[in-house]
Amino acid sequence: MRETVITTETIANPKSHYGNAKASTRHFITQRVTGASNILFLALLLFIVVRLAGQDRADVVSLLGQWWIGLPFAALIAIVAIHMRNGMRETLEDYLAGSTYRLAMLLNTLFCLAVALLSAGAVLKIVFWG
Amino acid sequence: MSVRARPTSPHLQIYRWTVTMAMSILHRMTGIANYAGMALLAVWLVAAAIGQDAVTQVNYIYGSWFGQVVLFGFTWSLVHHMCGGLRHFVWDTAAMMEPGQREAIAWATIIASVIITVLIWTVFVWMA
Numbered sequence: 001m002r003e004t005v006i007t008t009e010t011i012a013n014p015k016s017h018y019g020n021a022k023a024s025t026r027h028f029i030t031q032r033v034t035g036a037s038n039i040l041f042l043a044l045l046l047f048i049v050v051r052l053a054g055q056d057r058a059d060v061v062s063l064l065g066q067w068w069i070g071l072p073f074a075a076l077i078a079i080v081a082i083h084m085r086n087g088m089r090e091t092l093e094d095y096l097a098g099s100t101y102r103l104a105m106l107l108n109t110l111f112c113l114a115v116a117l118l119s120a121g122a123v124l125k126i127v128f129w130g
Numbered sequence: 131m132s133v134r135a136r137p138t139s140p141h142l143q144i145y146r147w148t149v150t151m152a153m154s155i156l157h158r159m160t161g162i163a164n165y166a167g168m169a170l171l172a173v174w175l176v177a178a179a180i181g182q183d184a185v186t187q188v189n190y191i192y193g194s195w196f197g198q199v200v201l202f203g204f205t206w207s208l209v210h211h212m213c214g215g216l217r218h219f220v221w222d223t224a225a226m227m228e229p230g231q232r233e234a235i236a237w238a239t240i241i242a243s244v245i246i247t248v249l250i251w252t253v254f255v256w257m258a
């Protein structure tokens with residue numbers, strides 16, 4: 001793919017339709033909605049880590065195994081992963097383009113998916129199977 | 131969605147540092163640190179799901195002095211990114227953007243993040 005460099009003229013000219021209107025708006029809204037949700041995640045994370053840091057597996061199961069703690073925690077982790085992927089996309093867009101960008105975005109998606117599936121999966125395992 | 135090469139800034143050294151610029155860079159850096167740090171949470175949770183031996187090993191690593199330094203840094207990184215996000219929520223309403231105000235809110239993020247982090251570790255780790 002041939003990479004065209006965006007000049008200041010491209011950005012200044014409203015007719016060049018610099019950027020993708022729909023995708024960019026969705027990105028903006030997603031990042032703010034998930035960011036607000038992440039405040040709840042941090043509060044719950046602080047509560048959980050303070051209670052469980054350095055503790056044994058039985059203590060982890062007795063706290064996270066309660067569904068009203070485990071299920072919201074798993075859901076908030078999944079939302080964090082969306083925020084991570086969206087935020088990293090912003091960074092990648094600034095420095096990479098074309099096929100390098102697409103490869104980096106693939107790795108970004110895989111990492112965020114792995115974090116979400118492993119963390120939320122581990123919590124769900126503890127909730128449903130102890 | 132095709133992404134075109136974007137113009138990049140000249141080297142950082144040519145700019146006079148401002149606090150808003152420093153907080154912008156820190157917001158991106160702490161975002162990347164949080165991105166990597168989430169792997170630490172994943173490791174701990176997976177270990178807890180697997181069994182006591184795995185939990186013991188993770189507790190040993192995270193409880194070592196190096197682990198504690200990393201976790202302290204991770205705490206500050208999370209708190210700073212949250213404060214930076216709250217600052218962006220304020221700016222989204224077009225408030226606090228005038229000269230002086232934007233510098234004040236930028237200073238507030240770094241000061242608040244350091245105070246909150248030290249407070250969390252003092253109350254829940256050092257005095258617990």
